[in-house]
Amino acid sequence: MAQSDTSTTSRVEVAVAELRRRGERITPARRAVLEILDDPSLHLNAEEIVARVAERAPGVHRATIYRALARLADLELVTHTHVGGSAAIHHLAEVVLRPDPPHTSHAHLQCTTCGRVIDLPADALQSLVTHLADDLDFDFQPEHTALLGTCSTCRRRRS
Amino acid sequence: MAQSDTSTTSRVEVAVAELRRRGERITPARRAVLEILDDPSLHLNAEEIVARVAERAPGVHRATIYRALARLADLELVTHTHVGGSAAIHHLAEVVLRPDPPHTSHAHLQCTTCGRVIDLPADALQSLVTHLADDLDFDFQPEHTALLGTCSTCRRRRS
DNA sequence: CTGCTTGCAAAGTGTTTGCAGGCCC
DNA sequence: GGGCCTGCAAACACTTTGCAAGCAG
Numbered sequence: 001m002a003q004s005d006t007s008t009t010s011r012v013e014v015a016v017a018e019l020r021r022r023g024e025r026i027t028p029a030r031r032a033v034l035e036i037l038d039d040p041s042l043h044l045n046a047e048e049i050v051a052r053v054a055e056r057a058p059g060v061h062r063a064t065i066y067r068a069l070a071r072l073a074d075l076e077l078v079t080h081t082h083v084g085g086s087a088a089i090h091h092l093a094e095v096v097l098r099p100d101p102p103h104t105s106h107a108h109l110q111c112t113t114c115g116r117v118i119d120l121p122a123d124a125l126q127s128l129v130t131h132l133a134d135d136l137d138f139d140f141q142p143e144h145t146a147l148l149g150t151c152s153t154c155r156r157r158r159s
Numbered sequence: 160m161a162q163s164d165t166s167t168t169s170r171v172e173v174a175v176a177e178l179r180r181r182g183e184r185i186t187p188a189r190r191a192v193l194e195i196l197d198d199p200s201l202h203l204n205a206e207e208i209v210a211r212v213a214e215r216a217p218g219v220h221r222a223t224i225y226r227a228l229a230r231l232a233d234l235e236l237v238t239h240t241h242v243g244g245s246a247a248i249h250h251l252a253e254v255v256l257r258p259d260p261p262h263t264s265h266a267h268l269q270c271t272t273c274g275r276v277i278d279l280p281a282d283a284l285q286s287l288v289t290h291l292a293d294d295l296d297f298d299f300q301p302e303h304t305a306l307l308g309t310c311s312t313c314r315r316r317r318s
Numbered sequence: 319c320t321g322c323t324t325g326c327a328a329a330g331t332g333t334t335t336g337c338a339g340g341c342c343c
Numbered sequence: 344g345g346g347c348c349t350g351c352a353a354a355c356a357c358t359t360t361g362c363a364a365g366c367a368g
Binding site: 319320321322323324325326327328329330331332333334335336337338339340341342343 | 344345346347348349350351352353354355356357358359360361362363364365366367368
């Protein structure tokens with residue numbers, strides 16, 4: 001119900017096929033998680049995923065969702081992003097979203113005032129990534145952290 | 160004991176004077192927190208601050224430290240940085256560290272493998288800040304989030 | 319004295335884990 | 344049918360909060 005167009009269904013299938021290929025088990029819980037995450041516009045945390053999975057696969061325990069997300073992250077099919085202080089958000093990895101290389105991940109901005117999460121194209125951070133790699137030999141992975149600040153709406157409203 | 164040179168003492172005094180100027184109360188707990196934070200090389204989380212405060216001002220409760228840190232942050236004398244998933248780290252605000260404008264904050268990198276926190280000069284992020292402000296009207300505040308990735312040491316060690 | 323601060327305890331989030339049973343392959 | 348996955352409950356890490364007593368100004 002989350003997504004009904006064919007391109008979307010195929011994303012879940014890409015992930016499922018990948019699980020199968022690697023000898024991982026396809027369970028109702030895992031499939032449900034993948035289906036829920038199959039909406040690039042959402043920024044769901046574990047709690048919200050639990051709630052949505054409950055709608056389509058009742059009885060799935062919270063701990064199972066956490067374990068499924070952890071396993072899928074290990075397999076690099078799902079990524080999680082830490083947002084300031086609150087629950088991490090999850091989405092399908094770029095490998096699944098866009099099977100064609102290069103798998104340039106996208107990043108997130110989060111407004112500390114209203115909590116809104118904004119997607120950020122990867123190339124906006126590319127020069128910083130390069131800079132940190134060259135100067136400090138630090139492999140910055142933008143997809144793992146949301147950049148905190150104030151969004152345009154809240155900025156205008158500010159005292 | 161954390162710092163004994165005079166320049167350091169004066170930083171605490173700058174903060175204390177500022178508290179006084181604004182009619183805030185100077186309590187043993189608050190002073191202890193400021194003294195603990197008066198070491199720019201440390202990246203302490205609340206728990207570690209609690210432990211260190213206990214050494215110099217026994218009996219100060221954990222909740223008091225959290226409240227002191229929150230109050231000091233409200234007053235913009237202390238800043239906290241969210242590091243991926245784990246406890247936030249705190250330090251004196253630039254206003255206190257370097258009373259002369261411009262108060263360019265510094266940012267933090269954190270290695271997701273070893274947990275090490277690395278300071279990053281503000282100018283490394285300046286162009287990104289400008290870019291986000293110009294293109295998205297987003298006021299990115301680098302001091303509030305650590306950028307996650309892999310440090311040089313762990314990078315070499317990687318499989 | 320006035321009321322901001324503290325201590326204490328308890329609750330609130332977000333996430334992880336040990337164990338026994340269940341189901342995928 | 345072997346072993347990964349799940350459900351359940353409890354523990355865990357981090358942080359917040361209500362209330363009464365305490366101390367700064």
